[in-house]
Amino acid sequence: MTTTTTTTKPVASREAFGNALEALGREFPHLVVLDADLSKSTMSMKFAKAYPARFLEMGIQEANMLGTAAGLALCGKIPFCCSFACFISGRFDQIKMSVAYSGAAVRIIGTHAGVGIGEDGYSQQGLEDLGLMRSLPGMLVLQPGDDVETEQMIRVLMTHRSPAYVRLTRQKLPRVHRDGYRFEPGKLDVLARHGTDALLLCTGGTVGPAVDAAARLAQGGGPRVTVGNVHTIKPIDADGIAALARECKRVITVEDHNVVGGMGSAVVEALAERHLVPVKRLGVQDVFGESGTPEELYRRHHLDAEGIADDVRDWLTRR
Amino acid sequence: MTTPTVADITQRKPPAWSLPPLDTPGSRAIPVDTLRRFADECRLDIVEMLCRAGSGHPGGSFSAINLTTTLFLDEMRHRPHEPRWPERDRLVLSKGHAVPSLYAPLAQLGYLRRDELWTLRRLGSRLQGHPANMLCPGIEASTGSLGQGLSVAQGMALAGLMDGKGKDPAFRVYCITGDGELQEGQVWEAAMSAPRHKVHNLTVIMDCNGGQIDGLVKDVLDLEPLADKWKAFNWHVLTIDGHDFVQFRAALQAARAETTRPTAIIARTTKGHGASLFEKDLVGWHGKTPTRDEANQVIAEILGRLG
Ligand SMILES: Cc1ncc(C[n+]2csc(CCOP(=O)(O)OP(=O)(O)O)c2C)c(N)n1
Numbered sequence: 001m002t003t004t005t006t007t008t009k010p011v012a013s014r015e016a017f018g019n020a021l022e023a024l025g026r027e028f029p030h031l032v033v034l035d036a037d038l039s040k041s042t043m044s045m046k047f048a049k050a051y052p053a054r055f056l057e058m059g060i061q062e063a064n065m066l067g068t069a070a071g072l073a074l075c076g077k078i079p080f081c082c083s084f085a086c087f088i089s090g091r092f093d094q095i096k097m098s099v100a101y102s103g104a105a106v107r108i109i110g111t112h113a114g115v116g117i118g119e120d121g122y123s124q125q126g127l128e129d130l131g132l133m134r135s136l137p138g139m140l141v142l143q144p145g146d147d148v149e150t151e152q153m154i155r156v157l158m159t160h161r162s163p164a165y166v167r168l169t170r171q172k173l174p175r176v177h178r179d180g181y182r183f184e185p186g187k188l189d190v191l192a193r194h195g196t197d198a199l200l201l202c203t204g205g206t207v208g209p210a211v212d213a214a215a216r217l218a219q220g221g222g223p224r225v226t227v228g229n230v231h232t233i234k235p236i237d238a239d240g241i242a243a244l245a246r247e248c249k250r251v252i253t254v255e256d257h258n259v260v261g262g263m264g265s266a267v268v269e270a271l272a273e274r275h276l277v278p279v280k281r282l283g284v285q286d287v288f289g290e291s292g293t294p295e296e297l298y299r300r301h302h303l304d305a306e307g308i309a310d311d312v313r314d315w316l317t318r319r
Numbered sequence: 320m321t322t323p324t325v326a327d328i329t330q331r332k333p334p335a336w337s338l339p340p341l342d343t344p345g346s347r348a349i350p351v352d353t354l355r356r357f358a359d360e361c362r363l364d365i366v367e368m369l370c371r372a373g374s375g376h377p378g379g380s381f382s383a384i385n386l387t388t389t390l391f392l393d394e395m396r397h398r399p400h401e402p403r404w405p406e407r408d409r410l411v412l413s414k415g416h417a418v419p420s421l422y423a424p425l426a427q428l429g430y431l432r433r434d435e436l437w438t439l440r441r442l443g444s445r446l447q448g449h450p451a452n453m454l455c456p457g458i459e460a461s462t463g464s465l466g467q468g469l470s471v472a473q474g475m476a477l478a479g480l481m482d483g484k485g486k487d488p489a490f491r492v493y494c495i496t497g498d499g500e501l502q503e504g505q506v507w508e509a510a511m512s513a514p515r516h517k518v519h520n521l522t523v524i525m526d527c528n529g530g531q532i533d534g535l536v537k538d539v540l541d542l543e544p545l546a547d548k549w550k551a552f553n554w555h556v557l558t559i560d561g562h563d564f565v566q567f568r569a570a571l572q573a574a575r576a577e578t579t580r581p582t583a584i585i586a587r588t589t590k591g592h593g594a595s596l597f598e599k600d601l602v603g604w605h606g607k608t609p610t611r612d613e614a615n616q617v618i619a620e621i622l623g624r625l626g
Contacts, residue, residue, distance in 0.1 A: 032481070056477070056516065064470045064508035071474020071492075074452075074460060076405070077481070079474075093464050094505070098471050101461040103453045 010172035013204070014111040016147035017168055018043025020154035021080065025051045028158050032072055034058050035082045036065050041170075042082040042111045062087050066094040070104035078107070078158060085110030085126025085167055092132050099163050100136040107157050108133075111168040113143070114256030115289045115297040116205045118171075122289035126167070131261020133165040134234045140164040140185070141234035143263075145207030146175045149231060152183035160185075167204060169256075171294050174208040176229070186232045188240040195224025198316055199248040200308075201241070203230045203263045205256040206283075209298070212305035213312065220309075223316050225252075233263050238270035245277045252312055254282040256303055280315045282308065325618045328367045329437060333360050333427060338392065341428075342404070345394035345575070346568055354564045358388040359621050361423035362593050364436055366621075368419055370614035372440040375448065378590040378597055378604040379417040382528035383495060384424075385562050386586060387412075390493055391424045393564075394571045399429040402456040408490050409459045409475050413468020414497035414526065415449040416606070421458065422446055430457040466503025469494050469523055473513050476521035476581075486578050488520035495524050499531030502540050507552075513581040514553035521581040522574045526561060528590035530601040549583040561586025594620060 025031055025047055034056045039045040048055035058065040062083055069079040081088070088110050089095070099106045113126050133141045142164065144150040150168070157164055176191055183189075191207070192214050202210035207229050214227045226248055230236065245251050251271065253264035264281030271279060284301055298304040302311050336357065339347050361384050369375040387410070391397070395408040412421055419439070426433045431446075438444035445454045449463030460471045472494035482489035496506065513521055525545075533539050542548070549556045555577050559566040567586065574582035590604070591597025594617040597604040609617060 054481075058512065059515075061508040061512060063467075063505045064473075064512050067467050067470025067505070067509070068474035068477065068512070070460070071411075071471040071476070072478050073474075074471070075409075075475050075478030075482075077478050094467060094470075097461055097464045098467050101451070101453070102471070104460075104471075 008175045010174045011147035012170060012172045013144050013147065013150045013168040014043045014170060016150035017109065017154055018046040020151040022046040022050050024155060024158060025054070028078055030076060031078045031080070031158065032056065033080045033082065034065050034069050036060055036062050036087070038083050041084070042109060044080070044082045063091045063094045066091050066106065067098045069106040070098040070102055073104040073106050074102065080107045080109055082109040082111065084112040084124060085129040086112070086124055089126060089129035089132045096136060100139055104163060105161050106163055108163070108165045109168065110165065112170045113167045114169070114205055115284060115301060116169055116171045116256050116294050118294040118297060119291050121291040125289040127258045127284055127289055128261060129165070129167060130233055130257050130263060131265065134261065134266060138162055139234060142185070142232055143167040143204040144231055145202070145204060145229045146173045146177055148175060148177040148181055149183050153231070156183065156185060169205045171205060173205065176207055176211050183231065186235050186237055188237040188244070189229040189231055190226065191229050192227040194218035194226070195222070196226060196248045197223035198225045198250040198252055198312065199228060199244045200225045200312060201228045201230050201251065201253045201263070201267055203233065203255050206254045206303050206308070209303060209305045209308055210254055213308035216305060216309050217312060223313065225312065230263050230267070233266055236266045236270050238274060241267060241270055242274035245271055246275050249277055250316060251277055251279045252282060252315065253279065254303065254308055257283055258286055259283040260286050282311050325615045325622065328363050328618055329434070331363070333433065336427065342396050342398050344396060346572055347393050349393045351564045354388055354392060356625060357392060357424070357427065358384050359593065359625055360427060361388060361420070362621050363618055364423040364426065364433070365419040366594070366609060366614050366617045368422070368436045368439045369608045370611060371437050373608055374440060375419060375608055376416040376606050377608065378530060378601055379414060379497060379526065379528065380419040381591045381593050381597055382561070382588040383417050383420040383526045384593070385564065386495060386524055386526060386567065387420045387424055389564055389567050389571070391428060393568055395493065396490070402430055406490055409472070409492045411460050411462065411468045411472040411475070411492070411494045412450055413462055413494055414465065414500050415462030418450045421450065425457040465497070465500040466505040469496060469506055469509035472523070473509055473516070473518055473521055476518040477516060479520050480518065491520045491522070491575070493522050493524065495526055497531070498525055498527040498529065498536045498542060499539065501525065501542050510549065510552045510554070517579055518581050519577050519579050522571065522584060523581070524584045524586055526586055526588050528588040528601065530590040530605060532605050534602055546585055553580060554583040555580040556583045556585065558585040558587065561588035562592055
């Protein structure tokens with residue numbers, strides 16, 4: 001069941017999201033989309049054009065947007081609330097009180113995740129959002145790895161009746177899923193099984209690079225790893241991950257997020273209570289982001305295929 | 320001063336309110352005397368529940384009780400036996416610390432059993448120290464972090480417009496804020512937003528009781544000229560005596576007649592209104608609960624008024 005990145009044109013998950021919203025507008029008349037002056041970037045613009053009466057331009061008011069979305073959700077609407085991950089997760093108290101603790105099924109969309117946005121630098125890079133959202137009871141936290149998964153996720157969210165956070169990328173992502181793939185919330189998605197020398201877990205922007213890194217390692221004489229896509233960061237598939245960790249004995253996580261609080265943290269927490277194996281967390285090592293091209297930044301933080309492959313090899317041989 | 324001894328208020332049987340159906344459009348022309356007595360019965364329950372809880376906020380609960388009484392009895396369409404009736408009007412208490420001003424009328428109207436009031440702030444109670452809509456019937460949104468309720472109310476009002484027919488909203492939405500609360504930036508985000516979205520079925524009522532925690536609002540961070548601020552944000556603005564049922568009823572009626580703009584009602588109130596003990600030190604009684612003796616003193620005063 002070995003998958004490598006396919007040759008279809010790469011698509012940013014924010015773009016797949018924009019397409020999905022537009023496509024679902026007719027089927028779901030209660031779908032309402034809110035944006036805070038970033039609809040061209042979050043791609044909610046497509047829905048705005050197709051369904052202007054159900055698009056709310058909120059201006060640069062993320063706190064008010066979240067509260068408004070909560071009110072809409074509490075009255076039976078299906079609100080999608082869009083902005084950059086950094087700005088929307090920055091309104092944490094509004095998400096905590098008006099959304100999560102009110103049980104308001106707001107679908108919070110944070111685009112421009114991580115250092116993958118490149119040149120704009122740290123202020124625009126959502127690097128803490130997963131940790132924040134993960135700390136709220138009942139919050140579903142999702143991060144798709146390609147366009148196919150994004151579209152399915154958005155459809156699933158139409159009928160999901162509690163608060164959710166979805167983290168999307170600015171940069172284009174290679175497609176890693178074949179036609180016929182079915183996104184199952186809360187279930188680890190095994191993308192490749194080259195072997196059981198280690199379990200390599202990835203999410204969002206690092207899914208493509210991790211799949212590539214695993215293939216390179218296998219071709220270059222090892223180590224041979226199993227690759228898992230953690231699309232659901234909360235509730236994390238603790239049992240699924242623990243079962244594979246038992247087989248593989250070593251786990252490496254890689255994400256475009258601070259290693260403090262992100263997917264790697266969630267994995268460590270899950271394993272600590274089940275089957276603790278050594279875990280190496282690759283990602284942004286608790287430092288601020290900076291300006292640079294997306295490629296340079298993925299290189300610097302070892303989030304590209306080469307960096308991941310090197311780190312996996314080094315860590316496994318050094319242990 | 321000797322404290323009057325009063326009978327255990329929890330054993331007092333509240334009057335059987337003979338009210339018209341509450342799911343008809345307001346105003347229902349409830350006699351002012353009924354509103355006054357209902358508010359005072361609620362004050363009795365509030366002082367008792369706060370005394371028993373040993374913590375909570377008497378001043379802001381007492382200043383708001385005439386407002387919540389009028390909304391529940393005279394203005395809002397709702398069904399106590401069907402709290403989640405989809406067409407109900409909604410009330411968001413943005414100044415969540417004054418939640419006893421909701422619990423007491425909700426109990427009088429049958430949303431809650433009255434003896435549940437005495438569980439306020441206790442482990443396992445549905446009556447949390449601040450509103451929790453997932454736990455308690457009749458509570459529409461969880462609040463307690465000041466400044467957020469008006470945005471939530473705006474979202475509800477937008478849903479009411481989307482589900483309405485033409486200019487007729489499916490339901491109306493009310494939001495009560497404090498005056499100190501107006502210092503929060505998010506309030507002004509919502510103030511800027513609601514006229515832009517023409518949510519004319521939204522009414523914000525500011526309980527301007529003049530006090531907050533560290534002092535008087537005018538000393539801590541003055542809001543004046545308050546009416547001018549809301550006017551500048553394009554709201555329909557009315558200023559009333561917030562303890563005068565007739566004035567408040569008229570303001571709500573005027574709000575309902577508006578078909579383009581949201582309405583802002585500046586309700587001038589006194590913190591602790593209805594208990595001379597609380598009124599004497601309106602900053603002091605923000606978040607301090609009465610001792611048994613003090614509570615009895617307040618209860619005796621209210622019982623005296625009720626006759
Ligand atoms: C965001 C936030 N900051 C601080 C508090 C603590 N707090 C509780 S009540 C209060 C004063 C509120 O004053 P006001 O809005 O005038 O209410 P009222 O006088 O009617 O009780 C404060 C600062 C809070 N609940 N939320």
